[in-house]
Ligand code: RIB
């Protein structure tokens with residue numbers, strides 16, 4: 001079965017690997033990449049997206065989107081994690097392609113409306129593009145097949161604050177709109193992505209299997225790995241964004257639960273995702289009043305990283 005997807009991204013080392021999967025996997029029909037600020041500014045994100053399609057020898061539309069959060073001020077890009085160029089500060093070839101003239105939000109609307117009920121939105125950066133698309137076309141909620149979000153955390157805690165995951169923290173107002181819009185939505189958060197560790201042996205397979213694209217993925221990974229060594233004390237990286245595609249194609253590797261999501265938009269816990277399991281009664285009903293969604297809670301992490309390496313190896 002083929003999955004038509006739009007991949008919304010802020011590449012980013014782990015985004016780059018996920019984009020490579022989206023470009024290469026025979027069961028994915030990649031309709032377009034939409035870009036956002038996040039790991040880098042949005043112009044750099046667009047350049048990297050174009051570069052990755054070029055290295056894969058594919059012509060896929062790339063539409064540029066959000067340059068800043070909806071409400072809060074933008075935080076500086078995390079150059080210590082992804083490098084100032086988003087790809088580990090390695091040297092990169094010239095980009096020859098140009099972005100689609102439409103905004104990311106308009107590209108999403110046009111593409112979903114052309115194939116109602118068929119398109120899955122896979123979002124692995126801050127959620128401003130999906131929020132903008134919803135604002136322009138609220139009926140989008142009934143026209144996408146599913147929305148898969150790499151972001152948030154149910155029981156795992158955060159990675160940029162004690163409680164917040166980076167993509168949600170970067171634009172909590174957009175995330176609040178997207179996670180409570182009432183469309184079929186699966187949250188692939190830190191509860192599962194932190195259980196997946198891609199090591200050097202996996203990367204060697206990817207480097208060997210992807211030519212120049214493999215070199216870019218492997219060399220940028222080396223920079224990203226240094227961050228993980230210092231931040232989490234592990235010898236390898238969490239392939240956050242590839243996990244969203246792993247869920248889409250290999251859902252049997254994940255345990256999910258239905259529940260109500262909400263996002264803290266202000267204060268100390270800004271960017272925290274709250275998950276009220278379906279049917280559970282709390283002291284007041286307010287946490288259970290958002291539409292039902294689905295959150296990933298557990299994963300076979302070894303099987304996921306093997307799937308990534310086998311897909312790109
Ligand atoms: O928290 C992980 C997410 O934030 C991933 O999408 C990664 O690319 C980073 O920006």
Ligand code: CA
Pocket residue numbers: 009010011012014015038039124125241
């Ligand atoms: Ca990302």
